[in-house]
Amino acid sequence: MIIVRATGPHTTVQDVRGRPGHADLGVGVSGAADRRALALANRLVGNDAEAAGLEITLGGFAADFPTSGVVALAGAPAPLTIDGRAGDLHRPVVVPAGAELRLGTPPTGLRTYLAVRGGIAVERVLGSRSTDVIAGLGPAVVGEGDELPVGPAPGAPVPAVDLAPPPRADGVLRVVLGPRDDWFADPGLFLRSVWTVTDDLNRVGFRLEGPELGRSETFAEVELPSEGVIRGSVQVPPSGRPTVFLADHPVTGGYPVIGVVLDADTDVAGQLRPGEQVRFRRV
Amino acid sequence: MTRTLRPCGDTGLLVELDALDDVLALHADLAADPPSGTVDLVPAARTVLIRVGSGVDLAAVAADVRAREPEPVVAREGSDVVEIAVTYDGEDLDDVAGHTGLTTEEVVAAHTDQTWTVAFAGFTPGFGYLVGVDDRLHVPRRESSRTRVPAGAVGLAGEFSGVYPRESPGGWQLIGRTDHVLWDLDRDPPAVLRPGTRVRFVRS
Numbered sequence: 021m022i023i024v025r026a027t028g029p030h031t032t033v034q035d036v037r038g039r040p041g042h043a044d045l046g047v048g049v050s051g052a053a054d055r056r057a058l059a060l061a062n063r064l065v066g067n068d069a070e071a072a073g074l075e076i077t078l079g080g081f082a083a084d085f086p087t088s089g090v091v092a093l094a095g096a097p098a099p100l101t102i103d104g105r106a107g108d109l110h111r112p113v114v115v116p117a118g119a120e121l122r123l124g125t126p127p128t129g130l131r132t133y134l135a136v137r138g139g140i141a142v143e144r145v146l147g148s149r150s151t152d153v154i155a156g157l158g159p160a161v162v163g164e165g166d167e168l169p170v171g172p173a174p175g176a177p178v179p180a181v182d183l184a185p186p187p188r189a190d191g192v193l194r195v196v197l198g199p200r201d202d203w204f205a206d207p208g209l210f211l212r213s214v215w216t217v218t219d220d221l222n223r224v225g226f227r228l229e230g231p232e233l234g235r236s237e238t239f240a241e242v243e244l245p246s247e248g249v250i251r252g253s254v255q256v257p258p259s260g261r262p263t264v265f266l267a268d269h270p271v272t273g274g275y276p277v278i279g280v281v282l283d284a285d286t287d288v289a290g291q292l293r294p295g296e297q298v299r300f301r302r303v
Numbered sequence: 304m305t306r307t308l309r310p311c312g313d314t315g316l317l318v319e320l321d322a323l324d325d326v327l328a329l330h331a332d333l334a335a336d337p338p339s340g341t342v343d344l345v346p347a348a349r350t351v352l353i354r355v356g357s358g359v360d361l362a363a364v365a366a367d368v369r370a371r372e373p374e375p376v377v378a379r380e381g382s383d384v385v386e387i388a389v390t391y392d393g394e395d396l397d398d399v400a401g402h403t404g405l406t407t408e409e410v411v412a413a414h415t416d417q418t419w420t421v422a423f424a425g426f427t428p429g430f431g432y433l434v435g436v437d438d439r440l441h442v443p444r445r446e447s448s449r450t451r452v453p454a455g456a457v458g459l460a461g462e463f464s465g466v467y468p469r470e471s472p473g474g475w476q477l478i479g480r481t482d483h484v485l486w487d488l489d490r491d492p493p494a495v496l497r498p499g500t501r502v503r504f505v506r507s
Contacts, residue, residue: 040354043345045494046424046431145488155428156469157488199309199317245461246425248345248352250315272347272425280312283357303313 021086022136024166025120028080031162032151032223033140034058034133034267035072039148039157043271049251050152053223053267053290054131057095061135064092064112066176071139072149074162076132078293079125088117089170090137090178096129096291112137112178130293137178141171153223154268193264193285195254195300199247200276203239204256210278211302215262219294223268225255226292232260233278246272252281252289254300266290304328304373308365314342316353316364323422323434323462324375326351330423330498332373338364346423346498348432348462376499384418385500387466388507389457393477395445399459402442402476410478411506413439419464419502424494429468429486431496440464448474455480457504464504466496481507 024031036059038051052058052075062071074081079098093100093109100107101122107113115121126132142149142159151158162168201207213230220227233256249255249272253265257275264281265273266289279300281289292298306329307319320326330346333353337344340359345352355364391411393399400407421431444460449472452458456467458475467473468486485495496502 040342043343043354044424044497045492046426046428049343146493157428196310196312199311199319245348245350247317247347247350248315248354248425250311250352250354252312270426271345272423277311280310280315282312283314 021170022089022168023084023086024082024162024164024168025084026080026082027162027164028076028078028123030077030222031081032075032153033072033142033159033162033168034075034150035148036062036069037148038150038267039146039152042146043248046271047146047155047157048152048269048271050148050150050155050158050267052133052150054095054133054287056287057131058133058135060110061092061094061133062139064094064110064179065090065135065137066174066178067135067137067139068174068176071135071171071174072142073133073135073140076123076134077130079123079132081132081134082120082122084120085115085117089115091115091121092135093123094133094135096126096132098126098132099124129291131290136170138171138173141169152268154270191296191298192301193289193298194282194303195279196282197279197302198277200244201278203235203244203276204278205234205236207278209233210254210262211300213299215298215300217292217294217296217298221294223266225263225265225269228262228264228298230261233262234260239276244274244276246274249273249277250280252283252286253277254279254281264289306368308368310361311352313361314355314357314359316355316361316368318351318353318368320349320351323348327376327422327498328373329371331376332371333368338367340364345425347425348422383501385495385502387481387483387502387504389414389479389481389504390507391479393457393479395458395476396478399440399442399476399478403439405439410440413437414464414478415504415506419504421496421498421500421502422463423498424496427468427471429494429496430465431494431500433464433496433502434462435464438462442476444474445476448472452477453480455482457481
């Protein structure tokens with residue numbers, strides 16, 4: 021068990037897999053916004069791929085470890101201290117019994133993943149331990165004073181050496197145009213423009229600031245019947261300002277999607293923070 | 304059945320159809336025998352989204368979808384019908400009467416006289432989009448949506464009726480409310496209303 025002392029702006033329990041296959045219940049996939057980072061953190065402590073960790077947005081997290089534990093951090097490089105002593109990211113770190121783990125604010129990126137050897141062992145809901153903020157499924161958003169259970173140590177040892185490649189951060193997201201690019205007067209404007217991530221941002225998605233993506237004459241006054249959307253969909257409401265959907269997107273959306281970010285690049289998108297610039301490159 | 308295939312990133316394919324009946328038929332066909340690599344099927348009003356795993360060949364999925372000849376889905380007579388008891392005192396009952404040219408009493412009669420079928424789920428866990436057998440109750444959404452619609456609210460929008468499983472924002476025209484619990488994680492499955500489920504509304 022670990023005892024949460026501070027959460028920063030937003031901390032949730034997440035696993036990599038989420039809840040695929042439940043669209044017939046109106047349930048979306050959810051899971052880590054940057055699955056790659058959580059998978060890496062899990063690997064560094066010898067956890068299996070299903071293990072849940074903490075997704076910590078913009079640092080500011082602190083927890084007490086009544087018993088000793090092994091942790092690893094990946095994703096946004098929030099400075100780590102254990103009882104005030106600096107620890108490393110991207111490698112397993114031992115937290116002695118009675119020690120306090122604390123994270124500062126990451127200088128880059130948005131979401132830091134904390135894996136604890138054994139995993140955060142909250143109850144699974146529909147096969148996943150992830151908090152889905154839009155569906156209200158899974159454990160509650162992590163709060164100060166929460167006691168989070170840690171599972172038994174996995175069979176695999178903590179790896180002696182592991183590769184922790186730095187995340188890509190070139191501000192480019194690869195995108196497939198469509199399914200509704202034909203609704204827009206100039207879909208090329210979407211690809212040519214430099215967009216700025218706004219602070220209208222959460223696990224559902226983030227809004228972009230940039231030129232207005234106007235509708236084509238054919239579709240100017242047409243309402244789209246709601247249709248299925250996936251993670252990475254760039255949906256454009258009548259305001260012409262796109263929203264990029266992340267892990268907790270709704271199952272269906274009622275506005276046209278001009279393009280969909282490649283699945284692997286949605287992990288990159290999950291690390292963009294307000295004020296950052298981003299471009300979309302067609303593949 | 305004409306179908307237009309539209310790209311949806313590198314893990315999705317959106318199949319667009321002419322009518323909701325075609326959606327139900329294709330969804331049933333795909334659900335019975337999903338294309339190789341399928342992770343999720345998301346039926347909606349005019350589309351079925353096929354979501355596949357990373358690295359799955361979408362061209363093969365597209366070829367599979369094009370080759371299918373789905374049978375129309377017929378409501379199975381005698382199959383279970385979920386009965387939902389409703390108190391018809393919704394705030395928008397008068398507006399619905401205005402839109403449809405019916406009296407409020409006739410609106411309630413139209414709602415209770417027909418068997419509804421869940422076409423698809425979405426919006427929030429346990430929310431089913433119900434279609435009836437006639438178009439008497441087709442009404443537009445409210446011009447402005449409510450920030451809070453209570454759990455159990457029964458509404459109409461477009462060609463659909465639905466029941467809000469929990470409190471949420473919403474723009475549907477509200478005609479009544481029910482105590483029927485539509486989403487309960489302690490049940491398996493947790494949702495009462497799943498694609499294909501038939502529903503009768505009765506006055507409580």
